[in-house]
Amino acid sequence: xxxxxxxxxxxxxxxxxxxxxxxxxxxxxxxxxxxxxxxxxxxxxxxxxx
Amino acid sequence: xxxxxxxxxxxxxxxxxxxxxxxxxxxxxxxxxxxxxxxxxxxxxxxxxxxxxxxxxxxxxxxxxxxxxxxxxxxxxxxxxxxxxxxxxxxxxxxxxxxxxxxxxxxxxxxxxxxxxxxxxxxxxxxxxxxxxxxxxxxxxxxxxxxxxxxxxxxxxxxxxxxxxxxxxxxxxxxxxxxxxxxxxxxxxxxxxxxxxxxxxxxxxxxxxxxxxxxxxxxxxxxxxxxxxxxxxxxxxxxxxxxxxxxxxxxxxxxxxxxxxxxxxxxxxxxxxxxxxxxxxxxxxxxxxxxxxxxxxxxxxxxxxxxxxxxxxxxxxxxxxxxxxxxxxxxxxxxxxxxxxxxxxxxxxxxxxxxxxxxxxxxxxxxxxxxxxxxxxxxxxxxxxxxxxxxxxxxxxxxxxxxxxxxxxxxxxxxxxxxxxxxxxxxxxxxxxxxxxxxxxxxxxxxxxxxxxxxxxxxxxxxxxxxxxxxx
Numbered sequence: 454x455x456x457x458x459x460x461x462x463x464x465x466x467x468x469x470x471x472x473x474x475x476x477x478x479x480x481x482x483x484x485x486x487x488x489x490x491x492x493x494x495x496x497x498x499x500x501x502x503x
Numbered sequence: 504x505x506x507x508x509x510x511x512x513x514x515x516x517x518x519x520x521x522x523x524x525x526x527x528x529x530x531x532x533x534x535x536x537x538x539x540x541x542x543x544x545x546x547x548x549x550x551x552x553x554x555x556x557x558x559x560x561x562x563x564x565x566x567x568x569x570x571x572x573x574x575x576x577x578x579x580x581x582x583x584x585x586x587x588x589x590x591x592x593x594x595x596x597x598x599x600x601x602x603x604x605x606x607x608x609x610x611x612x613x614x615x616x617x618x619x620x621x622x623x624x625x626x627x628x629x630x631x632x633x634x635x636x637x638x639x640x641x642x643x644x645x646x647x648x649x650x651x652x653x654x655x656x657x658x659x660x661x662x663x664x665x666x667x668x669x670x671x672x673x674x675x676x677x678x679x680x681x682x683x684x685x686x687x688x689x690x691x692x693x694x695x696x697x698x699x700x701x702x703x704x705x706x707x708x709x710x711x712x713x714x715x716x717x718x719x720x721x722x723x724x725x726x727x728x729x730x731x732x733x734x735x736x737x738x739x740x741x742x743x744x745x746x747x748x749x750x751x752x753x754x755x756x757x758x759x760x761x762x763x764x765x766x767x768x769x770x771x772x773x774x775x776x777x778x779x780x781x782x783x784x785x786x787x788x789x790x791x792x793x794x795x796x797x798x799x800x801x802x803x804x805x806x807x808x809x810x811x812x813x814x815x816x817x818x819x820x821x822x823x824x825x826x827x828x829x830x831x832x833x834x835x836x837x838x839x840x841x842x843x844x845x846x847x848x849x850x851x852x853x854x855x856x857x858x859x860x861x862x863x864x865x866x867x868x869x870x871x872x873x874x875x876x877x878x879x880x881x882x883x884x885x886x887x888x889x890x891x892x893x894x895x896x897x898x899x900x901x902x903x904x905x906x907x908x909x910x911x912x913x914x915x916x917x918x919x920x921x922x923x924x925x926x927x928x929x930x931x932x933x934x935x936x937x938x939x940x941x942x943x944x945x946x947x948x949x950x951x952x953x954x955x956x957x958x959x960x961x962x963x964x965x966x967x968x969x970x971x972x973x974x975x
Contacts, residue, residue, distance in 0.1 A: 469602055480615060483615055483616075484619075490651070494627050494629075494648050497635075497636065497637050497640050498637055498711075
């Protein structure tokens with residue numbers, strides 16, 4: 454299974470697939486933090502829950 | 504297809520390259536379309552710079568009534584990140600990736616950070632301006648939010664630009680680098696001018712909702728432009744993935760880079776020259792208004808002539824340098840043109856000639872264009888193969904830090920000395936508001952002269968790979 458040279462059906466090696474996965478997770482986390490921050494600031498500007 | 508149509512199509516194809524100044528930058532490996540696409544990241548950088556320094560500067564002061572000192576602090580925050588460009592370049596040189604990629608991960612990361620900063624920017628600014636319900640919150644919330652937004656945008660654009668320029672250097676062969684540099688600068692300038700117009704038009708009638716729309720549109724535009732720019736640009740490199748040994752530390756790499764021919768002197772000259780060409784940036788328009796009595800509409804022609812001079816400089820430098828001229832000589836000539844240009848601007852006050860002033864500004868743009876083009880081309884040409892990122896990072900760090908300091912210093916010197924002069928501290932002869940401006944322009948002339956001295960020693964020192972051999 455863990456063979457760096459093996460080309461999987463997508464043409465990616467396992468290491469490459471893992472790297473893409475890692476970046477996807479990191480990107481989602483970053484977007485999550487930014488969205489939370491934007492919501493917090495928008496809430497400070499005009500609270501939408503009374 | 505009918506013969507006439509066929510002929511027409513062929514004539515368009517033949518017409519094309521002659522009317523595109525950068526068409527012959529396209530080597531078999533790097534066609535013009537790909538190069539143009541890559542240069543889109545410069546459009547997003549130009550847009551972000553104009554937004555931070557121009558549009559939001561005005562919006563915060565005029566529409567949101569934020570104190571000018573706080574605005575000045577916010578705007579200077581992105582400059583704090585500029586020195587880290589050298590580190591970003593080093594990190595990208597030694598990046599470990601299964602794809603063997605060095606630049607794409609950094610361009611992507613920079614894009615994300617810039618997008619994030621712009622996404623929270625409008626709310627942060629509204630809170631900073633104590634709009635809506637924000638006045639009921641602790642006072643530190645506004646500055647903290649806005650500070651975070653400005654830092655994020657700054658970090659993002661510096662990272663993207665460093666990795667992007669390094670990628671361009673990787674992709675372009677040495678003989679077409681001058682044209683690549685020209686294209687990058689022209690796109691930066693066009694991006695700034697175009698987005699300044701768009702932001703101005705969109706924010707003509709200000710409302711909080713409109714501010715949110717405009718800034719978030721800029722965020723989406725950043726993401727789109729940069730994705731299009733980096734798509735399929737950097738080839739997958741399986742060899743690099745395998746041979747990567749333990750990299751040298753940043754301190755070691757930095758020391759090695761400074762050892763290489765003329766690097767230290769070049770960086771000092773770039774910093775000095777950039778400062779000399781940058782100090783008048785925020786002073787030209789008030790000088791035109793206060794000292795020469797130009798109207799607000801008339802002072803906008805100054806921005807136009809500065810840009811026109813810059814464009815001419817970039818294009819001329821691209822042409823001359825791609826024929827194999829020494830980029831240091833080009834930078835030297837640029838600094839040399841700057842000296843009479845500033846002298847003309849000073850002279851304009853005593854002969855009260857707007858024409859002399861505008862011509863001087865045009866020449867400042869032209870000289871600055873030659874200088875920037877020459878120094879960036881020299882940096883690219885002499886970048887060690889495995890230290891391209893570090894070399895471009897060092898250039899960017901010096902250049903961006905110097906222009907940030909220059910703008911601040913120009914403003915401080917002018918306000919301080921102009922204020923003292925009006926109160927008569929330097930005697931009656933100098934007791935006019937023009938004293939501060941003329942002092943700054945004088946300092947710029949001295950700095951340019953020093954740059955010329957430093958640069959003279961560099962001309963012809965760095966052995967460039969011969970250009971003519973490719974054509975013969």
